[in-house]
Amino acid sequence: MRTSYKMASIKHKNTKRIEGLDKNVWVAFTSVAADPSIVNLGQGYPDIPPPSYVKEGLAQAAMVDRLNQYTRGFGHPTLVKALSKVYGKVYDRQLDPFKEILVTVGGYGSLFSTMQALVEEGDEVIIIEPFFDCYVPMVKMAGGKPVLIPLRLKSSSAASSVSSADWVLDQEELASKFNSKTKAIIINTPNNPIGKIFSRSELQAIADLCIKHDTLCISDEVYEWLVYKGHEHVKIATLPGMWDRTITIGSAGKTFSVTGWKLGWSIGPEHLIKHLQTVMQNSLYTCPTPLQEAVGQGLLRDFELMGKPDCYFTSLALELEGKRDRMAAMLRQTGMTPVVPEGGYFMIADVTALNQDLSHMGDDEPYDYKFVKWMIKEKKLASIPVTAFVGEDSVKQFEKYIRLCFIKQESTLDAAEAILKSWNKD
Amino acid sequence: MSRKLHARRIEGIDKNIWVELTQLAADYKAVNLGQGFPDFSPPSFVQEAFCKALNEGFSMHQYTRAFGHPNLVKILAKFFSRIVGREIDPMEDILVSVGAYQALFCTFQALIDEGDEVIIVEPFFDCYQPMVMMAGGTAIYVPLKPVCCGPVLSSADWVLSPEELASKFSPRTKAIVINTPNNPLGKVYKRKELQMIAELCIKHDVICISDEVYEWLTYDGTKHVKIASLPGMWERTVTIGSAGKTFSATGWKVGWAMGSEHILKHLKTVHQNSVYHCATAAQEAVAVGFQREYDVFGTEESYFHQLPIHLHEKRLRLADCLKSVGLKPILPQGGYFMIGLATIPVSAFYSPEHRNEFQKYIRFCFVKEDSTLQAAEDILRQWSDGKLKKF
Numbered sequence: 001m002r003t004s005y006k007m008a009s010i011k012h013k014n015t016k017r018i019e020g021l022d023k024n025v026w027v028a029f030t031s032v033a034a035d036p037s038i039v040n041l042g043q044g045y046p047d048i049p050p051p052s053y054v055k056e057g058l059a060q061a062a063m064v065d066r067l068n069q070y071t072r073g074f075g076h077p078t079l080v081k082a083l084s085k086v087y088g089k090v091y092d093r094q095l096d097p098f099k100e101i102l103v104t105v106g107g108y109g110s111l112f113s114t115m116q117a118l119v120e121e122g123d124e125v126i127i128i129e130p131f132f133d134c135y136v137p138m139v140k141m142a143g144g145k146p147v148l149i150p151l152r153l154k155s156s157s158a159a160s161s162v163s164s165a166d167w168v169l170d171q172e173e174l175a176s177k178f179n180s181k182t183k184a185i186i187i188n189t190p191n192n193p194i195g196k197i198f199s200r201s202e203l204q205a206i207a208d209l210c211i212k213h214d215t216l217c218i219s220d221e222v223y224e225w226l227v228y229k230g231h232e233h234v235k236i237a238t239l240p241g242m243w244d245r246t247i248t249i250g251s252a253g254k255t256f257s258v259t260g261w262k263l264g265w266s267i268g269p270e271h272l273i274k275h276l277q278t279v280m281q282n283s284l285y286t287c288p289t290p291l292q293e294a295v296g297q298g299l300l301r302d303f304e305l306m307g308k309p310d311c312y313f314t315s316l317a318l319e320l321e322g323k324r325d326r327m328a329a330m331l332r333q334t335g336m337t338p339v340v341p342e343g344g345y346f347m348i349a350d351v352t353a354l355n356q357d358l359s360h361m362g363d364d365e366p367y368d369y370k371f372v373k374w375m376i377k378e379k380k381l382a383s384i385p386v387t388a389f390v391g392e393d394s395v396k397q398f399e400k401y402i403r404l405c406f407i408k409q410e411s412t413l414d415a416a417e418a419i420l421k422s423w424n425k426d
Numbered sequence: 427m428s429r430k431l432h433a434r435r436i437e438g439i440d441k442n443i444w445v446e447l448t449q450l451a452a453d454y455k456a457v458n459l460g461q462g463f464p465d466f467s468p469p470s471f472v473q474e475a476f477c478k479a480l481n482e483g484f485s486m487h488q489y490t491r492a493f494g495h496p497n498l499v500k501i502l503a504k505f506f507s508r509i510v511g512r513e514i515d516p517m518e519d520i521l522v523s524v525g526a527y528q529a530l531f532c533t534f535q536a537l538i539d540e541g542d543e544v545i546i547v548e549p550f551f552d553c554y555q556p557m558v559m560m561a562g563g564t565a566i567y568v569p570l571k572p573v574c575c576g577p578v579l580s581s582a583d584w585v586l587s588p589e590e591l592a593s594k595f596s597p598r599t600k601a602i603v604i605n606t607p608n609n610p611l612g613k614v615y616k617r618k619e620l621q622m623i624a625e626l627c628i629k630h631d632v633i634c635i636s637d638e639v640y641e642w643l644t645y646d647g648t649k650h651v652k653i654a655s656l657p658g659m660w661e662r663t664v665t666i667g668s669a670g671k672t673f674s675a676t677g678w679k680v681g682w683a684m685g686s687e688h689i690l691k692h693l694k695t696v697h698q699n700s701v702y703h704c705a706t707a708a709q710e711a712v713a714v715g716f717q718r719e720y721d722v723f724g725t726e727e728s729y730f731h732q733l734p735i736h737l738h739e740k741r742l743r744l745a746d747c748l749k750s751v752g753l754k755p756i757l758p759q760g761g762y763f764m765i766g767l768a769t770i771p772v773s774a775f776y777s778p779e780h781r782n783e784f785q786k787y788i789r790f791c792f793v794k795e796d797s798t799l800q801a802a803e804d805i806l807r808q809w810s811d812g813k814l815k816k817f
Contacts, residue, residue, distance in 0.1 A: 011600060011631050012662070014692040015539045015561070022695045026492070045488040055480055055487070058707075062476050069463040069677045070670075073445060105524055105701040112700045120433035137699045142433065214429055260488040260706035275432040278440045282556045284528035285444075288705055289677030290476075 021137045025388035029372070039415045041404040042382040044192070044346060045259040048409050051312050053301060054256045057294035067290045074277050075103030075265070076292035082299035083265055087250075089306065091238055091267075099270040102277055103287050107222040107251035107264035110276075111138055113283070114218055114247050114266060117275035119144040123183035128169065130348075130389035130398060132192045132220065147177050148391040150398075151194065162350075164196040164341045171205060178209050184216035185209075187236065190223040193348050193389055193403040195341020197227060200234045207239045216272070217242065222251035222264070223344040225313035228321045231342040237268070244269050247276070252295040256312065257407070261291045320345060320406065326413060327406045334420045345407040348386055352400045366399040375402070381419045439556035443774045457801045459744075462609065462762055464793045468675040469729050475714035476678075479707040486707045493694050494522030494682070495709035501716040502667075502682060508723075510655045518687035521694055524704050526639045526668040526681035529693075531557055532700070533635055533664050533683060536692035538563040542600035547586065549775035549784065551609045551637065567777040568594050570613060572756075579756040581613040588622055595626055601633040602626075607640040607650065610765055610775055610789040612758015614644055620653045628658045633689065639668035639681070640761040642730040645738050648759040654685065661686045664693070669712040671762075674733070674793075678708040737762060737792065740799060744792040747803045751810035762793040 014022075030043050049055075061067045074080070080097035088095045095101065104110040111134060119125060121143035127135050129150040139146045151167040178185075187206060189198040198206075210217050219236050227233045237246040247268040253259035266276055298312075305311035309318070324340070327347055331338040337350040351371055358370040368385035376382050386401035387394075406413070444461060451458045458465075467473065479486050493499070496516075503516035514520065523529040530553065538544060540562035546554050548569040558565045568591050570584040604623060606615040615623075627634050634653055641650045654663040664685040670676035683693050715729075722728045741757070741764065748755040748766040755766035765787045773781040775789075792799065 011633065012537075012689055014695065015536060017539075018536060018692065018695045018699065021699050022691070024698055027698075043489070047484055047488075049484045050487050059477050059480050062473060062480075065465070065467040067677060068468050068473070068675045069465070070461065071677060072448075073442075106703070108702050109700070116433065117436055118431060118433060120435065134699065134702070141699050216431070258487045260486065260490060260703070262701070262703055262705045272431065274440075275436060278432075278436045281442045281445065282436070282439050282553065282560050283531045283700070284524045284679070285553070286679065287524070288679045288708060291705060291708075 017141050017143070021141060025133055025384065029382070029384060038376060038380050038382050039412060039419060040382045041406070041408065041412075041416060042384050044405045044407070046257045046345075046407040047412055048257060048407065050257045051298070054258065054294060054298040057297040058290060061290035061293040061297075064293075067293050069289065070286055071289040071292065073281055073286040074098070075101055075287070076289055076296065078296035079103055079263075079292040079299070082296040082303065083250075083267070086299050086303050086306070087267055089303070091235065093243075095267065096270065100267060100273055102266045102273055102280060103292060104264050104266060104280065105284065105287055106253055106259075106262040107220060107249050108134060109262070109284075110247075110249040110264045110266040111135070111218070111220065113276040113279045114249070115139060115142040115144070116279045116283075118216060118247075118272070119183055122181065124179070124181045125183055126177050126185040128185075128187060128191075129391060129394050130191075130193055130386055131186070132188055133389055135186050136391070144183065145181075146391070147182070148394065149174055149177050150390065150394045151191075151196065152397075162337060162339045164191070164194045164339055164343075165199075167194055167196050167339070169202070169205075174205070175209060178213045178215065180213075182213055182215045184218050186218045186220065188220040189236075190221075190226060190233065190341070190343030192223065192344055193346045193384070193386055194339060195344040195346055195348075197231050197233060197342040198236075200232075203234055203236045204239060207236060207242050210245060211241045215245070217246040219246055219248045221248055222254045224250065225255055226317050226320060226345055227343045228317065228324065228341070233343065244271075247272055256295065256298055257316065261295070263287060263291055263295055323406045323408070323413060327404065327416075330413075330417050330420045331404075334423045339401075346403050346405055348401045348403050350400050351402060366395050368399045368402055372402055379419050379423070381416060435560050435562070439559055443552060457798060457805060459790045459792070459794060459798070459802055462791045462793065463676040464674045465795050465798055466674065468673050469715075471718055471729075472673045472675065472711055472715040476707060476711035479710040479714075482710075486710060488706065489703050490706040490709065492698055492703050493517070494520055494704075495706060495713065497713040498522055498680075498709045498716075501713050501720065502684070505716050505720050506684060508720075510652055510660070512655075512660060514684065515687065519684060519690055521683045521690055521697055522704050522709060523681045523683060523697065524701055525670060525679040526637065526666045527553065528679075528697075528701065529666045529681045529683040530554070530635070530637065532693040532696040533666070534558060534561040534563070535696045535700075537633060537689070538600055541598060543596060543598045544600060545591075545594050545602040546777075547602075547604055547608075548777060548780060549608070549610055550603065551605055552774050554603050555777070563600070564598075565777065566594050566596075566599070567780060569776070569780050569783075570608075570611065579754060581608070581611045581756055581758045581760075584611055584613050584756075586619070586622075591623070592626060595630045595632065599630055599632050601635050603635045603637065604653065605637040606653075607638075607643060607758070607760025609640065609761055610763045611756065612761040612763055612765075614648045614650060614760040615653075617651045617656075620651055620656060624653060624656045624659050627662055632662070634659065634663040636663055636665045638665055639671045641667065642672060643734050643737060643762060644760040645734060645741060646759065650760065661688075664689060669708075669715070673712065673715050673729070678712070680704065680708050680712050740792045740794070740796070743799055744790060744802075747799070747806060748790075751806045756787075762791055764790045764792055766790055
């Protein structure tokens with residue numbers, strides 16, 4: 001017995017800042033994939049367990065009275081000190097745990113704090129397509145204007161074996177996007193969904209433009225440890241002139257395969273981080289204590305093993321490389337063309353060659369949305385349409401691509417393989 | 427970088443009393459009756475639920491439903507439907523947030539635009555004002571004032587003047603924020619006081635934001651009343667709750683906003699564009715806690731019954747201690763704070779306009795182990811006996 005309100009009061013309408021931001025690709029697709037009969041390679045989370053020492057760390061923390069109560073707002077001391085140690089080594093610089101680090105609710109929370117702190121009406125923010133879908137709504141919610149530029153497939157790449165490295169920015173096009181209103185550029189490396197790892201020279205080109213136009217750089221590096229053989233993750237903040245203008249974002253969820261812990265961090269110079277801290281203290285104030293303690297302990301353990309094969313940062317990447325190669329082979333066998341990622345845990349695949357006729361599904365949606373829905377229904381295999389990660393102008397360029405997540409158990413990959421092998425047998 | 431970096435929305439909201447004072451307490455190793463958190467553990471059934479959740483399947487460590495873990499929203503809906511007297515839809519009428527703090531943030535960001543006025547009852551939990559400011563709103567203050575001065579001061583003596591309150595409503599008023607039981611006073615609004623506020627909300631078509639995080643902590647038989655249960659109020663109220671305060675686990679940061687779908691949907695939009703998900707395992711543990719409380723509600727076994735009894739004694743003990751050293755405590759009807767003298771200055775809870783009237787009051791938190799209260803007592807006695815060094 002729910003009362004319906006014939007005329008919602010004008011005062012109960014949404015605020016301007018969230019106008020048009022209610023739709024979301026995940027809302028559309030995650031409930032569908034919750035059906036257990038569907039093999040879910042859609043949303044990006046592992047179905048492999050987190051390392052046991054990280055789970056144990058949490059169980060231990062929960063038994064300490066003080067760790068069930070509020071901790072320091074900008075980050076639990078154990079955690080920020082561990083982050084300063086780990087990243088101090090990676091950046092090769094002394095990081096002040098209290099002034100140059102902010103702990104947030106996932107990498108997502110870091111992106112939000114950054115936008116709210118540093119972007120406002122009149123600011124333009126350059127976003128590279130395909131982009132993790134939240135960048136555009138977050139820039140809009142902060143009053144900024146997203147300016148999009150697509151990665152483009154080099155025409156020189158071999159049709160049969162495409163790598164994420166074959167997707168590049170056109171340098172002239174990139175330079176043309178910068179102007180006096182440009183407040184920041186967001187980069188994501190390794191990139192979701194393509195898996196591209198920006199090379200040092202690519203990052204240098206971006207850095208040169210940031211310095212020339214005096215803009216900020218927001219570097220989303222949540223997949224920083226998931227780097228495959230022959231590739232190197234480079235932090236743009238370590239390039240000359242970049243530390244003072246860069247916020248680098250990391251994630252415990254991606255680092256330790258615990259996306260459900262929702263802890264992330266922003267690292268950068270005090271004069272920028274202090275503004276993110278102001279947003280934090282006026283939005284959620286502090287993150288959960290026992291989870292932060294456990295992540296801190298986990299980081300300290302892996303810090304000692306950094307560079308060695310049994311460091312989780314290294315061992316996870318090794319484990320995933322095998323899954324990456326397996327997935328690429330399965331997709332090729334079906335007739336799709338995978339883009340083999342240099343990093344991260346997603347792979348996009350071009351479905352053009354399958355020639356799947358979806359005209360019966362109408363024409364109010366891009367091809368990949370229709371393909372994904374059709375594949376869920378007919379093949380019981382879930383993925384995500386890549387045009388969810390691009391602006392309208394780039395839809396045609398990306399609508400033959402779907403995104404698959406491969407941080408899955410072997411049994412999940414076996415089930416996916418079975419579906420892909422029998423694809424043409426209907 | 428040469429240009430101005432920060433966004434205007436964060437101007438004037440960078441100072442924060444907790445950041446300053448918790449640092450001071452840590453620096454001077456003070457006996458801390460300042461910040462409001464228990465120094466005892468959450469009840470064992472809830473701690474055990476958390477440990478059990480951690481060891482369950484992989485899903486406890488991965489993303490759950492963005493607007494609230496299904497087990498949690500279902501039990502919250504069931505639990506509160508029984509109290510509010512209407513069927514609450516777990517998927518549409520509830521948003522789980524990172525503590526009540528984030529529920530407040532989502533509410534202001536979702537509903538307050540530039541130029542909107544928000545009435546705030548003083549003394550108020552300090553974050554309301556900067557949150558209104560960050561959303562571009564204008565805070566309009568109305569103070570609670572003590573009316574009678576009998577021998578025992580109680581939070582019940584602090585009331586709103588109906589005329590003064592009515593005068594604060596204007597065509598630009600978007601919302602009013604009430605907090606019951608109130609932090610820092612401990613006032614528990616009576617039904618007729620809430621009725622008066624409700625009538626004004628309905629007359630002026632205003633949204634009521636009701637912060638009820640201390641809802642289970644009422645003393646001396648005082649009843650907590652939910653303004654959302656009054657006629658005409660469900661459709662215009664956002665009620666905010668906290669697992670941290672409910673289960674003495676402030677560090678878990680699990681809270682919620684509850685209200686009619688047509689308002690909650692806007693809070694969800696803010697949530698999905700700011701944090702998106704809340705931690706899974708903590709939500710599962712809170713769900714188990716609420717299920718247990720649902721089953722034993724109203725009985726002696728209920729934690730919601732035991733916690734206020736446990737705190738009742740501490741409240742009286744602190745009041746006696748303050749009295750014995752010549753300070754005048756205001757006995758709270760609810761919550762876990764008492765105003766008397768000296769830990770968090772109460773003027774932080776008032777607007778600049780009214781601050782001067784309330785400078786001599788200070789707030790204590792009594793949700794502490796007896797040993798902590800004893801230590802505080804010792805310090806106060808020494809101080810009053812002149813045994814402490816003069817500064």
